[in-house]
Amino acid sequence: MSLISFKSVDALLDRRQLRRKLLFWRLAAAVAVIGAIGGLWMISGGVPETGSHIARVTIEGVIVRNNDMMEMIEKIGKDGNVKGVVLSIDSPGGSVVGSEDLYLALRGLDSKKPVVALINGIGASGSYIAAMAADHIVARETAVVGSIGVLMRYPNFGKLLETIGVEVDSIKSAPLKAEPSGVGPTPPEARESLQQVIDDAYTWFKNLVSQRRDLSPQETATVSDGRVFSAQKALSLKLIDATGTEKTAVEWLETKKNVEKGIPVKDWKPESKNNALKFLDVAARLAHSLGFELLSGSLGSVEASMDISQLDGILAIWHPTLER
Numbered sequence: 001m002s003l004i005s006f007k008s009v010d011a012l013l014d015r016r017q018l019r020r021k022l023l024f025w026r027l028a029a030a031v032a033v034i035g036a037i038g039g040l041w042m043i044s045g046g047v048p049e050t051g052s053h054i055a056r057v058t059i060e061g062v063i064v065r066n067n068d069m070m071e072m073i074e075k076i077g078k079d080g081n082v083k084g085v086v087l088s089i090d091s092p093g094g095s096v097v098g099s100e101d102l103y104l105a106l107r108g109l110d111s112k113k114p115v116v117a118l119i120n121g122i123g124a125s126g127s128y129i130a131a132m133a134a135d136h137i138v139a140r141e142t143a144v145v146g147s148i149g150v151l152m153r154y155p156n157f158g159k160l161l162e163t164i165g166v167e168v169d170s171i172k173s174a175p176l177k178a179e180p181s182g183v184g185p186t187p188p189e190a191r192e193s194l195q196q197v198i199d200d201a202y203t204w205f206k207n208l209v210s211q212r213r214d215l216s217p218q219e220t221a222t223v224s225d226g227r228v229f230s231a232q233k234a235l236s237l238k239l240i241d242a243t244g245t246e247k248t249a250v251e252w253l254e255t256k257k258n259v260e261k262g263i264p265v266k267d268w269k270p271e272s273k274n275n276a277l278k279f280l281d282v283a284a285r286l287a288h289s290l291g292f293e294l295l296s297g298s299l300g301s302v303e304a305s306m307d308i309s310q311l312d313g314i315l316a317i318w319h320p321t322l323e324r
Contacts, residue, residue, distance in 0.1 A: 051081055051264075052081055052083055052260060052263045053081060053082065053083065053263050053264050053265065053266045054082070054083060054084045054085065054086055054250060054253065054259065054263060054264070054265045054266070055076050055079075055082045055084070055085045055086070055113075055265075055266060055268045056085075056086045056088055056265050056266060056267045056268065057072075057073065057076070057085060057086070057087050057088065057268055058088045058090075058267065058269075059087065059088070059089045059090070059091050059102070059127055059130055060088075060089075060090045060091050061091055062091070062092065062093075062094040062317070063091055063093055063094030063095065063098045063099050063102060063126045063127060063130070064094055064095055064098045065095070065097060065098045065101055066098070066101075066102075066270065068270035068271055069102070069105075069270045070101065070102075070105050071270070071271065072268055072269070072270045072271060073105045073106065073108075073109050074105070074108075074109075076109060076113065076268060077108065077109045077112040077113060078112075082113055083113070083253075083259045083260055083263060084113055084114045084115070084116070084250075084253040084257060084259040085109065085113050085114070085115040085116070086115075086116055086117075086118055086246060086249050086250065086253075086265060087106065087115055087116065087117040087118065087130070087131065087133075087134055088118050088120055088246070089117060089118065089119045089120060089122075089123045089127050089130065089131055090119075090120045090121035090122055090123075090127075091122060091123070091124075091126070091127035091130075092122050092124050092125065092126075092127065092147075092317050092318045093124055093125030093126030093127050093128070093129075093147070093315070093316045093317040093318055094125075094126045094127075094315065094316070094317055095126065095315060095316070095317075096126065096150055096201050096205075096315065096316045098126065099125075099126030099127070099129040099130060099316050100129065102126075102129070102130045102133075103129050103130055103132065103133045103208075104133075106130060106133030106134070107133045109133075110133060110134065110135065114135070114253055114256075114257035114259060115133065115134040115135065116134055116135070116136045116137075116138065116249045116250075116252050116253055117130075117131040117132075117133070117134035117136070117137045117138065117249075118138050118139070118140075118245075118246055118248075118249045119131060119137065119138070119139035119140065119143045119145060119231070119240070120140055120143065121140070121143060121144070122143065122144045122318065123137075123139060123143060123144070123145045124144060124145065124146055124147035124228055124317075124318035125147040125148070125149070125150075125315075125316040125317045125318045126315075126316035126317060128145065128146065128147070128148065128239075129205065129208065129316060132208060132209070132212040132213065133212075136241050136242075136249075136252050136256070137239075137240040137241050137242075138240065138241065138242045138243065138244050138245075138248050138249045138252070139231040139234060139235075139240045139242075139243055139244075140231060140243070140244070140245065141231055141232070141243050141244075142230075142231065143230075143231045143234075144228045144229070144230070144231075144318075145228065145229050145230075145231060145234035145239055145240060146223060146227055146228045146229045146234060146239060146318075147226060147227070147228045147317075147318035148205060148206065148209055148223055148224040148225075148226065149202060149205070149224065149225070149226035149316070150198055150201045150202050150205060150315060150316050151198070151315050151317075152194060152197075152198055152315065153315070201316075202224075205224075205316065206220055206224045209223065209224065209239075213238055213239060214238070215238060219237070219238065222237065223237050223239060228318055231243050246265065250265065
């Protein structure tokens with residue numbers, strides 16, 4: 001009995017030692033692979049592998065100013081392997097300035113590479129501004145298009161402060177300084193001034209629609225009252241050129257812009273300036289695939305989402321709760 005027990009203990013110890021060795025070599029291999037891939041990722045900046053391809057640039061979520069996106073678009077314009085660009089859009093828009101930045105960068109790209117826009121879900125307000133940078137716009141049959149207009153919203157906490165007995169005083173260099181204040185009614189002259197700012201931005205937006213979509217003044221007025229349209233209605237109003245899928249968009253590049261048929265469509269992602277975070281994110285994902293939950297569970301993704309409530313300034317955004 002004791003002999004059997006000693007043998008059992010020895011076998012158990014041998015198995016534990018073997019598992020420790022196996023874990024060590026798995027970890028060593030994982031570190032080596034993570035280091036190699038992470039290093040290559042940081043050097044390449046997340047650029048797809050070489051070879052002729054169509055670049056897919058994705059615009060989704062709320063649009064804000066994004067220098068990383070601007071630099072990526074510039075890189076695409078200089079890359080000889082990129083033969084065309086599919087601008088994949090699913091966004092309600094965002095800030096007017098961010099949308100304008102994106103539009104100008106894409107117009108610069110369009111002078112170097114053929115660009116087609118594909119509205120996958122929502123192409124409204126600021127994201128429609130981006131779509132107009134392309135020479136051809138395709139929308140999915142169930143997409144939402146339009147919401148041509150701008151807005152500015154700000155809270156007024158005056159009644160709340162009065163209820164809890166708080167008064168806010170201020171000393172200004174001029175009556176319109178820091179208006180609207182958010183702690184009392186907006187003076188008529190401040191409201192008039194802000195309305196002029198909104199009107200100027202709205203006029204810029206409408207002129208862009210008129211020029212890029214070749215619409216008459218009456219046609220522009222019809223589509224520029226802030227409404228959204230179904231893809232079929234947007235097609236009849238000349239806001240888009242066709243309905244379809246990414247295949248439809250790629251076929252346009254092939255037939256109208258002489259892009260080589262059959263080449264792959266590859267995603268391009270903005271390069272994060274924080275190489276350490278980028279490396280850790282790649283490491284976490286790879287570690288997760290190898291079964292090391294501790295790494296992936298504690299790091300997660302380095303991509304951050306933007307809450308609509310964080311937006312300031314003039315907005316070109318379609319969101320029902322903001323437009324009530």
